[in-house]
Amino acid sequence: MTTPVLSIRNLSVEIPTRQGILKPVDRVSYDIAAGEILGVVGESGAGKSMAGNAVIGLLNRPAHIAGGEIRLNGARIDPLEGEEMRRMRGKEIGMIFQDPLTSLNPLLTIGDQLTETMLTHLPIGRKEAEKRAVAALDEVGIPGAKERIDSYPHEFSGGMRQRVVIALALCAEPSLVIADEPTTALDVSVQAQIIALLKRLCRERGTAVMLITHDMGVIAEAADRVAVMYAGRLAELGPVREVLTEPRHPYTHGLMASTPLASQGQTRLHQIPGSMPKLNYMPDGCAFHPRCPRAADKCRTAPAPTLTDGRAACWFPMVTEAAE
Amino acid sequence: MTAHVTVRGLTRIFDVSKPLLNRILERRGKAFLTAVSEVDFEIEERTTYALVGESGSGKSTIGKMLVGLLNPSGGDVEVEGVNLAKETDGDKVAEVRSDIQMIFQDPYASLNPRWRVRDIIVEPVASKGGDTKGLAEKLLEQVGLHPSDAGKFPHEFSGGQRQRICIARALASNPRLIVCDEPTSALDVSVQAQVLNLMSDLKDELGLTYLLITHDLTVVRHMADRIGVLYLGRLVEEADPETLFTDPKHPYSRMLLDAAPRMDGFGREVPPPTGEIPDPIDPPSGCAFHPRCPLAADICKAERPQMRLIGTSKVACHLAE
Amino acid sequence: MTDTQTNQAAPPEAVDKSLWQDFRESDFFYAFKRSPVALVSFAVVCILVLSAVFAPLIAPTNPFDPASLNLMNGFTPPLEPNAFTGDAFLMGTDDQGRDVFSTILYGMRISLFVGASAVLFAMVLGITLGLVSGYFGGWTETIIMRVADVQLTFPSILVAMLIFGIAKGFTPVEYRDQMAIWVLILAIGLSDWVQFARVVRGATLVEKSKDYVAAARLIGRSPWAIMLKHILPNALSPVLVIATISLALAIIAEATLSFLGVGAPPTQPSLGTLIRIGQGFLFSGEWWILFFPACTLLALALSVNLLGDWLRDALNPRLR
Numbered sequence: 021m022t023t024p025v026l027s028i029r030n031l032s033v034e035i036p037t038r039q040g041i042l043k044p045v046d047r048v049s050y051d052i053a054a055g056e057i058l059g060v061v062g063e064s065g066a067g068k069s070m071a072g073n074a075v076i077g078l079l080n081r082p083a084h085i086a087g088g089e090i091r092l093n094g095a096r097i098d099p100l101e102g103e104e105m106r107r108m109r110g111k112e113i114g115m116i117f118q119d120p121l122t123s124l125n126p127l128l129t130i131g132d133q134l135t136e137t138m139l140t141h142l143p144i145g146r147k148e149a150e151k152r153a154v155a156a157l158d159e160v161g162i163p164g165a166k167e168r169i170d171s172y173p174h175e176f177s178g179g180m181r182q183r184v185v186i187a188l189a190l191c192a193e194p195s196l197v198i199a200d201e202p203t204t205a206l207d208v209s210v211q212a213q214i215i216a217l218l219k220r221l222c223r224e225r226g227t228a229v230m231l232i233t234h235d236m237g238v239i240a241e242a243a244d245r246v247a248v249m250y251a252g253r254l255a256e257l258g259p260v261r262e263v264l265t266e267p268r269h270p271y272t273h274g275l276m277a278s279t280p281l282a283s284q285g286q287t288r289l290h291q292i293p294g295s296m297p298k299l300n301y302m303p304d305g306c307a308f309h310p311r312c313p314r315a316a317d318k319c320r321t322a323p324a325p326t327l328t329d330g331r332a333a334c335w336f337p338m339v340t341e342a343a344e
Numbered sequence: 345m346t347a348h349v350t351v352r353g354l355t356r357i358f359d360v361s362k363p364l365l366n367r368i369l370e371r372r373g374k375a376f377l378t379a380v381s382e383v384d385f386e387i388e389e390r391t392t393y394a395l396v397g398e399s400g401s402g403k404s405t406i407g408k409m410l411v412g413l414l415n416p417s418g419g420d421v422e423v424e425g426v427n428l429a430k431e432t433d434g435d436k437v438a439e440v441r442s443d444i445q446m447i448f449q450d451p452y453a454s455l456n457p458r459w460r461v462r463d464i465i466v467e468p469v470a471s472k473g474g475d476t477k478g479l480a481e482k483l484l485e486q487v488g489l490h491p492s493d494a495g496k497f498p499h500e501f502s503g504g505q506r507q508r509i510c511i512a513r514a515l516a517s518n519p520r521l522i523v524c525d526e527p528t529s530a531l532d533v534s535v536q537a538q539v540l541n542l543m544s545d546l547k548d549e550l551g552l553t554y555l556l557i558t559h560d561l562t563v564v565r566h567m568a569d570r571i572g573v574l575y576l577g578r579l580v581e582e583a584d585p586e587t588l589f590t591d592p593k594h595p596y597s598r599m600l601l602d603a604a605p606r607m608d609g610f611g612r613e614v615p616p617p618t619g620e621i622p623d624p625i626d627p628p629s630g631c632a633f634h635p636r637c638p639l640a641a642d643i644c645k646a647e648r649p650q651m652r653l654i655g656t657s658k659v660a661c662h663l664a665e
Numbered sequence: 666m667t668d669t670q671t672n673q674a675a676p677p678e679a680v681d682k683s684l685w686q687d688f689r690e691s692d693f694f695y696a697f698k699r700s701p702v703a704l705v706s707f708a709v710v711c712i713l714v715l716s717a718v719f720a721p722l723i724a725p726t727n728p729f730d731p732a733s734l735n736l737m738n739g740f741t742p743p744l745e746p747n748a749f750t751g752d753a754f755l756m757g758t759d760d761q762g763r764d765v766f767s768t769i770l771y772g773m774r775i776s777l778f779v780g781a782s783a784v785l786f787a788m789v790l791g792i793t794l795g796l797v798s799g800y801f802g803g804w805t806e807t808i809i810m811r812v813a814d815v816q817l818t819f820p821s822i823l824v825a826m827l828i829f830g831i832a833k834g835f836t837p838v839e840y841r842d843q844m845a846i847w848v849l850i851l852a853i854g855l856s857d858w859v860q861f862a863r864v865v866r867g868a869t870l871v872e873k874s875k876d877y878v879a880a881a882r883l884i885g886r887s888p889w890a891i892m893l894k895h896i897l898p899n900a901l902s903p904v905l906v907i908a909t910i911s912l913a914l915a916i917i918a919e920a921t922l923s924f925l926g927v928g929a930p931p932t933q934p935s936l937g938t939l940i941r942i943g944q945g946f947l948f949s950g951e952w953w954i955l956f957f958p959a960c961t962l963l964a965l966a967l968s969v970n971l972l973g974d975w976l977r978d979a980l981n982p983r984l985r
Binding site for chain 1: 399620
C-alpha cells in the first residue's frame with residue numbers, strides 16, 4: 021500500500037472561550053491518495069473549513085490543534101511552525117479560496133505572482149519561470165495568456181480570477197490542493213468550467229485534492245470519495261457513489277433527501293427537524309441525536325463510535341435491503 | 345384564474361457614469377447600464393412565478409421595481425388592476441403597495457439587530473397605526489417559532505429561524521403578493537428544505553402569490569408554476585417547469601440546465617459552457633447571447649429576437665423551434 | 666406545519682430579558698471587568714464627576730461667596746496653619762485667601778459642564794448632518810462634507826477662538842460675563858461636530874444598504890423614521906467612542922481657551938482659569954495655586970481619554 025498524500029488522524033481543533041472550550045473539529049480522520057479528490061461536505065459550522073485550515077496551519081488564534089496528527093507524504097506537519105510551515109505550505113500545498121481576491125496580491129501583476137512563487141519553490145531560473153507562467157495561464161484556459169501575463173488581478177472577471185488562482189495554486193507543483201468552496205461565489209455556468217478544470221488538472225498531475233463545499237451536486241460530479249461532517253465530527257466517509265445513493269448515517273440520508281432535485285416535480289421536500297447544535301451547546305452522546313429519527317437511548321448517552329473501519333459514525337447505521 | 349401581476353415592457357437603466365470632473369478629465373461621456381430591458385410577464389393569482397438567471401441578469405432589479413424600492417425607467421407594472429407607475433390616486437397605490445411584501449436573501453442583514461423580534465414583525469402594521477396586540481405571537485406560531493421568541497433579539501436565532509422571522513414580518517400586513525429574492529441562498533440545505541416547505545404551506549393556507557427570484561434551478565423546479573429565464577436583463581424563455589426541464593427551447597436555458605451540478609451526476613464529464621456573461625454596460629448587438637451560442641447565425645448578431653410562442657413555451661430566439 | 670412547529674419551539678423559559686440583564690451577560694461587560702485600565706479610569710472619572718456635582722456639599726468654603734473669604738488667609742501653603750489666622754487648608758489658598766481645594770471642585774463643575782454640553786451640542790449637530798448626508802446623498806452630502814473638510818483644515822482651537830470672538834462681538838458688554846459660558850459651549854461644540862458627522866455618515870452608508878432598511882422603505886416608512894429608528898441605533902457605538910474622546914478634548918479646549926483668557930471669566934473660574942491665575946505665582950514660590958488645578962485637569966482628561974480608548978477597542982468588532 022502506498023502512503024497517502026495527506027493523512028489526518030484523530031485531528032481535534034479547540035477554541036478556548038469564556039463559555040468553555042469549543043471543539044469545531046473533533047477527532048476527525050481521513051486520507052487522500054495521489055490523484056484523488058476527496059469531497060468534504062457539511063453545513064455551515066460543521067468544521068469542514070476549520071479542518072482544512074488546520075492542515076495548512078492557518079488557524080486564527082485562539083483556535084489551535086489540540087490533538088491528533090497530520091501527515092503529508094508520510095511526514096508529520098502538525099508540529100511545524102512559523103517559517104518551516106510557510107515554506108512547506110507554499111511548496112507542498114496549493115490553496116484555492118472562495119474569494120479569488122484573497123489569494124491574489126492586488127499590487128502585483130499575475131505574471132509576477134506566478135514567477136515569484138515558482139522561483140521560491142522550484143529549482144528553476146527566471147527565464148524558465150516566466151515561460152512556465154505563460155504555459156500555466158494557458159493551461160487554465162485564459163485566452164491570450166502571453167498578453168494577459170502583465171495584467172493586474174482587478175482586470176479579470178470573477179471566473180477568470182479563479183482560473184488565475186488555480187494556476188497559482190498549481191504552479192509550484194504541490195502534492196495537495198485544498199479548495200475551500202472554490203465555486204460558491206461564481207455563477208452556474210462558470211462554476212461548471214472551474215470544476216471541470218480543477219478535475220482535469222489534478223487528474224493529469226496526480227495531485228491530491230481536498231474539495232470543501234456545501235454543494236452536494238458539486239461533490240457528486242467531482243469527488244471520488246466523500247467525507248460528510250456534522251458538528252465538527254466525521255459522520256460518514258466512503259466512495260461518493262455509495263455514500264450518496266445508499267447513505268448509512270441518518271444525517272447523510274436526511275441531507276440527501278432534503279436536497280431538491282432537478283428531476284423531481286413539485287413535491288414536498290424532506291426536512292431534517294431543527295438545526296445544527298451550536299458549539300457551546302453540544303448535546304451529550306451523538307451530536308446528531310436530537311434531530312435523528314432513529315435515535316435510541318444509547319445515542320443520547322454514548323458518544324457516536326469513531327469512524328475507523330466502518331463507513332458511518334453511527335450506532336445504528338442504515339443498511340439498505342440489498343446489502344442485508 | 346386572473347392575472348395578479350402584469351408586467352409590460354419593463355425597463356430599468358442605471359446611470360453608472362463617473363463623477364462629472366472625472367468625465368471631463370478623461371473625455372468620456374456618460375455610461376448607462378441597462379439592467380432590465382423590455383421584460384413582459386404575467387403572474388396568475390395564487391401561483392408561483394420564478395425568475396431564474398445568473399448574476400447581472402436583472403432578476404433582483406425586477407423584484408425591487410415590483411415592490412417599489414426602485415422606479416422603472418420605462419414600461420408598466422400592473423398589480424391588482426392598478427398601474428403602479430401611472431396611477432395618480434395616491435390612496436389606491438398605497439392600498440396596492442400594502443398588499444405586496446418582500447423576503448430578502450440575507451437573513452443576517454434583513455432584521456434590525458437593535459430591535460426585538462416583536463417590534464420587527466409588527467412594524468408594517470404598527471407604522472400604519474394598526475392594532476398589533478398578540479399579532480407577533482400569532483405570526484411566530486404560524487411560521488413555526490415559539491410565541492415567547494417575540495421578546496428576543498435577532499442575534500439569538502440561527503439563519504433559518506431568522507428567515508422565518510422575515511416571513512412572519514412579510515405576513516404581518518396580510519399581503520397577497522410576496523416577492524422572494526433568493527430566500528434560501530444563504531441557508532444550509534437541510535434548513536432550506538424547512539423554509540421552502542413553510543413557504544409552500546403558507547401559500548396554500550393564505551392564498552398567496554409568489555414571485556420567486558433565484559439562481560438555483562433545483563429550487564425553482566420544486567416551487568414554481570411558471571418560470572422565466574433571464575439573460576442580461578432580457579427574458580429569453582418562459583415555460584412551465586415540466587417543459588423547461590425536459591425540453592428547454594432557448595440555447596441559454598439548455599446551457600444553464602446542463603451546467604448545473606447534479607446529485608446523480610457521478611463523475612459526469614460534459615463539455616462545460618464556454619465564455620462568460622458579457623459586460624452589461626456594453627451588451628452584444630442583436631441577441632445578447634449570440635457570442636456564447638452554439639447555434640448563432642448572422643441574424644442573431646443583427647436583430648434582437650422577439651418572444652415567440654412555441655408549444656406552451658415562449659422563447660426569444662430566432663432559431664429555436 | 667405541525668412537523669416544523671415541534672422542533673423550532675424555543676425553550677419555554679424565554680421571557681423578555683431586561684436590558685440590564687442583557688448588559689450584565691454581554692461580552693462588553695465581561696471585557697470591562699477584566700480590564701484594569703478601564704476599571705481604574707472609570708473609577709477616577711466617577712470620583713471626579715461626583716465630587717464636581719456635589720461640590721457644595723464637599724467643599725469646605727464657597728469660593729464665590731465674598732463673605733466667606735478672609736484676605737488674611739492669602740497664600741497659605743498646603744496643610745500649614747496660616748501665620749495670621751491659624752487656619753489650615755488641604756491644598757493651600759490663593760492670593761485672595763480662597764481655598765484651592767474648593768476652587769478646584771467648583772472649577773471642575775464648570776469645566777465638566779462646558780465640556781459635556783459642548784460635546785452634546787456637537788453630537789446632536791454632527792449626528793443630524795451625518796445622517797442626512799449619508800441617507801440622502803447627492804448635493805446635500807457634497808455641501809455638508811465639503812464644509813466639514815474645510816473646517817478640518819483649521820486647528821479646532823483656532824475655530825473655537827474665532828467663533829468665540831465673533832460671538833463676543835455680538836453680545837452686549839453688560840451680558841458678556843454671563844454669556845461667556847454659553848458662548849464657550851457654542852464655540853467648542855461648533856469646532857467639534859465634524860468627527861461625529863463623518864462617523865455617522867460612514868455608518869449610515871453601511872446600514873442604508875442593508876435589507877432591513879429596504880424592508881422599512883417598502884412598507885412606506887418616512888426617511889426620518891428610518892434614519893432615527895433604524896439607522897441611528899446601529900450607528901451609536903462609534904458615536905459613543907467619539908463622544909468620550911471628544912469630552913476629554915473639549916475639557917482641554919475649554920481649559921486652553923480659559924488659560925488664554927478668552928474663556929470662562931474670573932468670576933466663574935474653570936480649571937483653565939485657575940491654571941492661568943496660578944501661573945502668575947509659580948515663580949514667586951506659591952506653586953500649589955498652579956499645581957493642584959493642573960493635576961486635576963490632567964487626571965480628568967487622561968482618565969476620560971483612556972476610557973474612550975478602551976471603549977474603542979471593546980466596541981470594534983475587528984479587534985475582538
